[in-house]
Amino acid sequence: MMRFLPLIVFSLIATGLGIGLTLKPTIIPSAMVGKPLPQFSVALLKDGVSDDDNNLTHRDFADGKTRLLNVFASWCQPCRIEHPLLMQLAADGHLIVGIASKDDPTDSQKFLDQLGDPYKNVGLDLDGRLGIAIGTSGVPETFIIDGNGMITYQHIGYIDTLTFKQEILPRLEAAKHATGGQE
């Protein structure tokens, strides 16, 4: 028994470090997953300016329809990478709500005019507070909000085709199945 002790200790350390290698310490998951959307209210984007009469609030969710909540910005390069996939999702009839993070409304509008607008509506998070409220640590991030207004999933960073097929679509369908979501 004593003879194997160094080997056992070595194996334990090696396993621990091995697991550590597979972790991504730069990705800090939101602790909001599994919780309802926090209360918020931000102005909507309307023709390149903020719409002072209409807000995007947490009450716009939880109406029995599953939505994607996508945090983007015109200054964000990875957002351009995932944009075609969002366009495809929108074309397939999924509801996507955009949050323009710390972005000039004019720039957000230009971004959407150039690349296409996949969003049902876009909330303006001018000071970044909404991002903090839902637990984002950067842009882009994508959340799935189910029909009950619960955050069921968070993806940090841009969506690539693999994530799209393996993570987003199945979870979106699952959330729709559980809480409704067809138009």
Next chain:
Amino acid sequence: MMTYTYVNSSLSSKTAVFSVIGALLLFFVALTLLVPQSVNAQGLKVLEEKPLPDAEMEQRARTYMKGIRCLVCQNQAIEESDADMARDLRILIRERFANGETEAQISAYLVERYGDWILMNPPLSSKTWLLWSAPFLIFLLALTIVWLRRKETKALVAKGQNMPQTQLSAEEKKRLTDILNQGDNT
């Protein structure tokens, strides 16, 4: 004469180059002055970071910020980070201090969103008990190993099994005396 004109012309071309560089520099300086203004003019809410008016409260806030981890930097407190995200959190924290919230209340808000990760000193919980007790566990393990080894040695000594090392055979004794005698001779 030729040389002189040559030098002169090269001088004037140098002056031209420098004036172009100068003009470019001026242009960029002008740009940096223009950009923030145009951003503000178009309605982007750029929050300004400034210390709290109450010096004592500012001190409290600063101390508190030393314990809040920056989300986009590796293992740096927001108090010492230049990251945009850290700045946003500092402004948020100052605002909450000014609203009379306590450290615990602000931590509760942050932990609800980012988990214990956001705290530089993760609290003792069902997830972190192993982390906090690791030093003591390792110390106990070391003690156990030392104790087991001593017990093993004692058992061997009792059985007389490690005696051969201290008791020489007749042949070894003879060799030893031979070597010692040789030493005397030389």
